[in-house]
Every structure is written in structure tokens, then in C-alpha cells.
Amino acid sequence: MSRLIRWGTPYKLGHQEIDLQHEQIIQRLNDLHGHWKANATRRQLTGCLAELIDATVGHFRTEERVMVSSRYPRYQSHKADHDAFAGAVLAFQQKFQAGEACFDDAFFDYVSTWLRNHLIASDRPMGRVICRKVPLGVKGRKAATRLRP
Numbered sequence: 666m667s668r669l670i671r672w673g674t675p676y677k678l679g680h681q682e683i684d685l686q687h688e689q690i691i692q693r694l695n696d697l698h699g700h701w702k703a704n705a706t707r708r709q710l711t712g713c714l715a716e717l718i719d720a721t722v723g724h725f726r727t728e729e730r731v732m733v734s735s736r737y738p739r740y741q742s743h744k745a746d747h748d749a750f751a752g753a754v755l756a757f758q759q760k761f762q763a764g765e766a767c768f769d770d771a772f773f774d775y776v777s778t779w780l781r782n783h784l785i786a787s788d789r790p791m792g793r794v795i796c797r798k799v800p801l802g803v804k805g806r807k808a809a810t811r812l813r814p
Contacts, residue, residue, distance in 0.1 A: 678791075679796045687784065700713050725747040728743075735795040754776065
């Protein structure tokens with residue numbers, strides 16, 4: 666299968682749950698792209714797209730919960746980015762299911778570019794804040810200081 670994005674260190678935030686979810690989203694996007702390139706059936710593509718959307722929307726909920734609990738100062742704009750992206754992909758899904766849209770290079774360029782840019786420009790700065798404020802299994806005094814706002 667082809668890879669639009671290769672998961673690796675540049676995308677890791679240091680938050681185990683969020684990093685795992687990011688990796689899963691990238692894998693699902695790569696799977697969808699690979700199926701499209703291999704001329705998969707409409708049914709297979711529909712299933713791959715649904716898996717990508719489910720993983721992404723679930724991840725956004727997790728990330729937003731962590732941002733709120735960490736009092737992340739850019740929460741509102743970060744959530745607005747999530748909402749706009751989810752809205753665009755859900756609109757595509759509806760059009761695809763209605764036979765009004767098909768997968769093409771422009772779709773994959775949009776999704777992969779948005780994801781790369783979001784991981785680097787939005788999630789990385791967020792990761793620096795949440796990883797300071799969310800306990801990561803550190804014991805003793807360091808854990809207490811990491812939780813202070």
C-alpha cells in the first residue's frame with residue numbers, strides 16, 4: 666500500500682494516547698489512499714473512509730478533552746480547526762455516498778496537507794503545554810509541579 670504520510674518522530678508530541686491516535690489516523694489515511702490506488706470497490710472505499718472519519722472524530726474529542734483539562738489557551742482556535750476539517754471531510758463523505766463526488770488527488774492532497782500542517786503547526790505547540798500539565802507517570806515532587814497551571 667502507498668503512504669501519503671510516514672509516521673515518525675516529527676509528529677510525536679510525547680503524549681502516549683494522542684501519539685497513538687495520530688499514528689492510527691495516518692495509517693487509516695494511508696490505507697484509504699492505497700485502496701483507491703488499487704482500484705478498490707466503492708464499498709471498500711466507503712468503509713475505509715468511515716474508519717478514517719471515526720478515528721479522526723474520536724481523536725478530536727480526546728484532544729479537546731485534554732486541552733480543556735490542561736487549560737490550553739488556544740483551545741477555541743484549535744477546536745475551530747478540528748470542526749472545519751471534520752465538516753469538510755464529512756461533507757465529502759455525504760457527496761461520495763450520494764454518488765456526487767469521487768476520490769481524486771485533490772482530496773488526498775487536501776487531507777494529507779491539512780494533517781501534516783496541523784500536526785506541526787497546531788498540535789506540536791499544544792503538546793508542549795499538555796505534556797507539562799498532564800501527569801505522565803512521574804512520581805514525587807515533579808509530578809505535583811507539572812500539574813500546576
